[in-house]
Amino acid sequence: MSPEPVRQSAGTAEAAVHWQKSTAREYFESICVAVILALFVRTFIVQAFKIPTGSMEKNLLIGDHLLVNKFLFGPTVTGLERALLPMDPIRRGDILVFKFPEEPERDFIKRVVGLPGDTIELKLKKVWLNGQPTDEPYVQYLSPPELASPNDYNVQVNYGPVTVPPDHYFMMGDNRDNSQDSRYWGFLPRSYVKGKALFVYFSFADPSDEPSAGSGIFSSVRWGRILHQIH
Numbered sequence: 320m321s322p323e324p325v326r327q328s329a330g331t332a333e334a335a336v337h338w339q340k341s342t343a344r345e346y347f348e349s350i351c352v353a354v355i356l357a358l359f360v361r362t363f364i365v366q367a368f369k370i371p372t373g374s375m376e377k378n379l380l381i382g383d384h385l386l387v388n389k390f391l392f393g394p395t396v397t398g399l400e401r402a403l404l405p406m407d408p409i410r411r412g413d414i415l416v417f418k419f420p421e422e423p424e425r426d427f428i429k430r431v432v433g434l435p436g437d438t439i440e441l442k443l444k445k446v447w448l449n450g451q452p453t454d455e456p457y458v459q460y461l462s463p464p465e466l467a468s469p470n471d472y473n474v475q476v477n478y479g480p481v482t483v484p485p486d487h488y489f490m491m492g493d494n495r496d497n498s499q500d501s502r503y504w505g506f507l508p509r510s511y512v513k514g515k516a517l518f519v520y521f522s523f524a525d526p527s528d529e530p531s532a533g534s535g536i537f538s539s540v541r542w543g544r545i546l547h548q549i550h
Contacts, residue, residue, distance in 0.1 A: 365531035374492035384521040389514035433489030440480035443467040474502040519547040
């Protein structure tokens, strides 16, 4: 009379073990999929980037955390790829994150000033594009261009003219007197471009740089810059 209850108990235990294994497997698979998707998104679509220097002030501040669209300029090989995955061309004025040509393991962020085939020249700190002066309302200087000398051969003051070669770009920081850019290290290869800066998703001020920010964690957050779109 005793075997029947024993068989029923064993069956229940076996079902419980099977359920536990199935549940554990589902969790494991979900975690794996989430990790793979996160890696895919980070590798091919978006990436976080923190502004480490003041070379793009006042547009981008030290402590700004950006999202960078890596998919926008992704390479396509066939016409079908271009039809299904349309990519934007790089335009003048775009703010790009790229591998620093002299140290490719480092990331830089600058603005596109010259496209392939453009002739770039600086006259008294002002950019001339293909023989014409440009209007750059986002630029700031440590000393006004009006005080510059035509005999000053500092690349911050007078530079060029140079012509941008094919598949390269001329990059400059908005903070012109405090930017290590194409005036110093040359043209940016197209293959070094990582993506276009989209918006500020978080910004944190260093009290040593901005005493008015305060010393508390939340008092140092630049709330007004969160979701600030980058132009």
